[in-house]
Amino acid sequence: MRKAMILLVGLMAAGAAYAAGADTHQEKESEDVAGYILHHVSDSRELEIEVPLSRNHIPIHLPEILIPLKAGACEKQMTDHGEVVPSLGAGCLDLSITKHTVMMWLAAVLLIGSLLIWSNRDKTKLVPRGTGANLFEMLVLFVRDELAIKNIGKEEGPRYTPYLLTAFFFILFMNLLGLFPWMATATGNLAVTLALAVCTFVLTQVAGIRSAGLGGYLAHLTGGVHWSLWFIMIPVEFLGLFTKPFALTVRLFANMLAGHIVIFFLLGLIFMLGHPAVALVSVPFAMGIYLLELFVAFVQAYVFTMLSALFIGMSVAMGHHGHEHAEEHGHGEGAHSHDHGKAHVLGS
């Protein structure tokens, strides 16, 4: 194992030295490192298949889909940075297929394929056989027992488990895809993490309405103050609803993006300092961060799912708080008395 590691590091250092040696314009190269890193972590309308140990790459152009909401709204404009497609605000709906969209599709196909292969479809045999089936069962049981039930509760937890499992595996597959050559991390895109957070947000609100009822949910938005103060308190409570999905969005995006930038930057040091010997230090460091990223892929999928379960659980508990309010004001006695003792357990 140790010999294999030394050989691998040696090979990577030789590759980096070759790449560094092949470049006759090292100064220009060092200036381009930041641009190269940003180009590789950001979304684009083409997939680049880089040819190893050469400067060549095979571009695959992805289809452009522009839907004008107003006549002539999608006409491209020439700027200093090249052709620019008008924004949604200008009336152009851009539904083009991008690198990250392809990665999401690939993650979904791999996820469905692996689950079809490894899920135990024979209901007469309850015990899964084989490594893949056991691995998936372990992860599924972990999400149900440790995340859903422990954060939402024994009664409501199983109801939200399918969503939590979907989010966990989809994020995990997207994170892991980004660690393969020629691939990209879709979770390093703010739009992707925002869409995932919106799903959790919708489910959180649905859980709140189911638990407290529509009246209780709307009453919660008034902050429990006199009606004459609602014109300030309702916007305050409404804005407060978005703090949790905002945290989910930014946290996943920043964590996935930061790891990749660190790896690229460590490798970029070879070109910035302009000497192949730097590879002896930066390549092992980059490999260390790469292994850390492998761990982070699982941790981030876990944290997103855990926080989603926690937020849904807090919304479910909103119903209990609602009953407490009613009790304090002398209403609803008896109607929900079975819940009151438990509400104090949950809330204290």
Add this chain to the structure above:
Amino acid sequence: MAEQEPRKHSDGSELGETARQMRAAEPYISAVWKLVGGAVVGVLGGYFLDKKLGTTPWLLVGLSLVGISVGFYGFLHEMARLGKRKR
């Protein structure tokens, strides 16, 4: 036909430590958000209304004061309710 047993409600003992702590902290987080959010909504609301109606700076000053006051009231109201519940 056997009589159906009433549905047993969970007592919350299956919840993890994080979930218990977050649920316990949630009313306090909400109270702090009322304090901060009141000021934010008042200032932003006043600023944009001033720009739209051309009344600079009167609505900004007025709504800021109202927002801060409502935020404080909401915070103290929530704290009093939580204190009463603890007792």
